[in-house]
Amino acid sequence: MKVGVVVFPGSNCDRDMYHVLSDVFHFDTQYFWHDKGLPKNIDAIILPGGFSYGDRLRAGVIAAHSPIISDVQKLAEKGIPVLGVCNGFQILVESGLLPGVLLKNESLNFMCEWTELIVENNKTPFTNKLKLNQKIPIPIANGEGRYYADDDTLKKLKKNNQIVFRYSDVVNGSANRIAGVCNEDGNVVGMMPHPERAVESEINPIDSKPSSLIFESLLVQMGAKN
Amino acid sequence: MATFDVHVTIENKPGISDPEGETILNDLVLRGLHKSVTKIKTAKMLKFTITEKDKKTAHSKVQKICDDLRIYNPMVSIVTVDVFDA
Numbered sequence: 001m002k003v004g005v006v007v008f009p010g011s012n013c014d015r016d017m018y019h020v021l022s023d024v025f026h027f028d029t030q031y032f033w034h035d036k037g038l039p040k041n042i043d044a045i046i047l048p049g050g051f052s053y054g055d056r057l058r059a060g061v062i063a064a065h066s067p068i069i070s071d072v073q074k075l076a077e078k079g080i081p082v083l084g085v086c087n088g089f090q091i092l093v094e095s096g097l098l099p100g101v102l103l104k105n106e107s108l109n110f111m112c113e114w115t116e117l118i119v120e121n122n123k124t125p126f127t128n129k130l131k132l133n134q135k136i137p138i139p140i141a142n143g144e145g146r147y148y149a150d151d152d153t154l155k156k157l158k159k160n161n162q163i164v165f166r167y168s169d170v171v172n173g174s175a176n177r178i179a180g181v182c183n184e185d186g187n188v189v190g191m192m193p194h195p196e197r198a199v200e201s202e203i204n205p206i207d208s209k210p211s212s213l214i215f216e217s218l219l220v221q222m223g224a225k226n
Numbered sequence: 227m228a229t230f231d232v233h234v235t236i237e238n239k240p241g242i243s244d245p246e247g248e249t250i251l252n253d254l255v256l257r258g259l260h261k262s263v264t265k266i267k268t269a270k271m272l273k274f275t276i277t278e279k280d281k282k283t284a285h286s287k288v289q290k291i292c293d294d295l296r297i298y299n300p301m302v303s304i305v306t307v308d309v310f311d312a
Contacts, residue, residue, distance in 0.1 A: 094296065094299070100301070101299050101301050101302050103242075104245070107245075108245055148302060173243070
């Protein structure tokens with residue numbers, strides 16, 4: 001049950017993610033630097049938040065060309081669960097693993113605040129312990145978090161149940177208030193909010209349980225596999 | 227072989243909101259006396275310097291780079307490639 005946390009130049013949530021995976025949920029967790037490959041026996045991959053390559057050109061686009069991404073793609077095709085958080089989500093859309101794009105927030109502000117998510121799909125490896133329509137209090141911290149996809153893509157996302165999380169309120173101008181999506185197979189999930197900053201009651205002023213279920217879902221998923 | 231300056235302009239497709247352009251228009255330009263301005267769009271420009279046999283080749287080479295490396299995101303952006311003698 002090995003979980004890989006991919007580190008890019010400019011990642012800055014990798015240690016938070018490692019801590020939560022390793023110390024809170026007791027996964028066998030390992031960092032992987034972006035210019036190396038991934039082992040074939042990896043059981044899940046997390047792309048953490050941050051500012052890979054300083055968001056130069058466009059958030060996530062340069063990291064999407066890192067050597068490790070071809071291994072992430074190969075493992076994703078085999079059904080390995082992949083979660084991208086914030087900049088990790090941006091990298092997943094820029095590498096074509098997830099549909100859509102993340103634009104500058106409508107306010108043009110870097111937004112760092114608590115939001116509330118609604119669970120729209122509880123069939124993914126990261127949401128199987130959540131209930132449909134369950135509310136998740138969770139922080140966002142991004143400048144380019146406004147999800148956009150053209151009308152045809154949005155219709156397809158809805159039809160295929162690929163919208164995983166929506167914001168309860170209009171937060172940043174995201175299309176259909178989308179906060180997280182998955183690929184058609186459901187094993188690759190991207191989300192702008194930061195679950196790793198919300199699972200410990202010491203730093204969550206509202207309720208840490210719903211965010212914890214995101215990681216507990218992965219435990220269930222990997223337990224089911226074994 | 228000759229050296230060319232190639233300007234790559236990346237801008238949002240029509241219909242994709244451009245809040246930065248709208249802010250510059252509404253809160254800066256139209257606040258002054260420039261009422262004849264009706265629209266401002268922001269864009270990003272990359273300036274390439276490239277050595278190729280002719281302008282046409284320089285253009286197609288840079289266009290291919292933009293397409294292959296996703297210099298622009300085709301879902302939301304359009305790219306314009308202009309070639310000049312260096």
